[in-house]
Amino acid sequence: MLRSSLLTLTRIGSNRLMSTAAKLTTVEVNDKTGIATLTMCRPPVNGLNLELLKDLSQSIDEIESNKSRGLILTSSNPTIFSAGLDILEMYKPDKERIRAFWTSLQDVWLALYGSSVPTAAAINGHSPAGGCLLATSCEYRVMLPKFTIGLNETQLGIVAPKWFMSSFLSVLPRRIAERALNQGRMFTTEEALQVGLIDEVANTKEEAIEKCSAFIGSFAKVNPLARALTKQQFRAADLQQLENERVQDLEKFLFFVNQPAVQKGLGLYLESLKKKAKN
Numbered sequence: 001m002l003r004s005s006l007l008t009l010t011r012i013g014s015n016r017l018m019s020t021a022a023k024l025t026t027v028e029v030n031d032k033t034g035i036a037t038l039t040m041c042r043p044p045v046n047g048l049n050l051e052l053l054k055d056l057s058q059s060i061d062e063i064e065s066n067k068s069r070g071l072i073l074t075s076s077n078p079t080i081f082s083a084g085l086d087i088l089e090m091y092k093p094d095k096e097r098i099r100a101f102w103t104s105l106q107d108v109w110l111a112l113y114g115s116s117v118p119t120a121a122a123i124n125g126h127s128p129a130g131g132c133l134l135a136t137s138c139e140y141r142v143m144l145p146k147f148t149i150g151l152n153e154t155q156l157g158i159v160a161p162k163w164f165m166s167s168f169l170s171v172l173p174r175r176i177a178e179r180a181l182n183q184g185r186m187f188t189t190e191e192a193l194q195v196g197l198i199d200e201v202a203n204t205k206e207e208a209i210e211k212c213s214a215f216i217g218s219f220a221k222v223n224p225l226a227r228a229l230t231k232q233q234f235r236a237a238d239l240q241q242l243e244n245e246r247v248q249d250l251e252k253f254l255f256f257v258n259q260p261a262v263q264k265g266l267g268l269y270l271e272s273l274k275k276k277a278k279n
């Protein structure tokens with residue numbers, strides 16, 4: 001398979017480390033537990049661009065087909081889980097590339113939210129928008145203190161599509177989800193724990209990964225097929241909705257993102273991020 005030819009396989013202690021040629025993600029399988037840790041490593045902020053999304057898709061497929069016992073998603077950046085979608089993909093976009101970009105984001109969501117293996121996110125840094133989408137697509141979340149997480153799209157003048165809402169709603173009560181989305185609210189770790197957006201707090205990345213592993217281990221005595229089919233039945237309606245509306249969803253996104261007012265807003269937001277970075 002093409003994917004295999006892109007992979008290099010290294011052994012570190014009892015772990016197998018698989019990394020893609022471009023190294024935007026690594027997959028490390030713990031030989032003792034059989035759990036795969038999928039790490040995003042795209043400096044400076046794990047912005048989800050086309051290449052990172054394609055890597056994530058390939059890595060998730062790899063983990064599914066290697067029959068790993070579970071998947072833990074995390075980041076190599078010590079303060080940022082993911083800054084969400086790379087705004088440079090949406091600002092003054094290239095016509096073909098932006099189509100591939102959104103399609104790849106759909107692929108990642110379908111693969112992660114619909115994954116047959118237990119999934120958990122070790123959120124070791126800030127996790128706005130697309131970062132929060134990835135985290136809420138997993139079944140369990142452990143976050144480090146003093147970071148923020150949420151769907152802040154309305155703060156940028158953009159609208160979270162229905163399937164972003166599905167992931168959010170699979171974690172939060174409807175009333176809290178609706179208000180947070182309308183406000184574009186970012187929750188601190190403590191607030192996120194209080195509303196149930198995350199499940200646990202850990203003091204270090206290692207501790208977060210241990211807690212995620214313990215969650216995945218809690219299924220050890222459950223029949224894997226029964227567990228996977230039960231999970232998929234819970235998520236089937238959300239997944240089917242995007243499968244049925246993929247093309248319309250893409251066209252809606254393209255129409256929306258190409259609106260002059262949206263382009264202007266994205267330009268101003270990028271400028272403000274760059275100014276902040278200089279100060």
Ligand SMILES: CCCCCCCC/C=C\C=C\CC(=O)SCCNC(=O)CCNC(=O)[C@H](O)C(C)(C)COP(=O)(O)OP(=O)(O)OC[C@H]1O[C@@H](n2cnc3c(N)ncnc32)[C@H](O)[C@@H]1OP(=O)(O)O
Nearest residue numbers: 047083084085086087088126128129130253256273274277
């Ligand atoms: C009716 C239905 C219609 C449906 C239509 C659908 C339309 C939906 C469209 C889009 C959905 C989008 C979802 C998203 O994910 S949008 C992205 C939202 N992300 C953010 O708002 C995060 C912005 N970033 C930050 O808040 C911070 O950068 C942070 C992640 C907290 C990290 O802070 P810090 O460590 O201080 O780092 P800096 O801010 O200094 O950033 C370093 C450099 O990285 C650049 N950067 C940061 N974030 C992004 C990003 N998301 N995209 C691109 N670039 C980013 C930043 O500008 C700095 O760059 P430089 O060093 O060159 O100055």
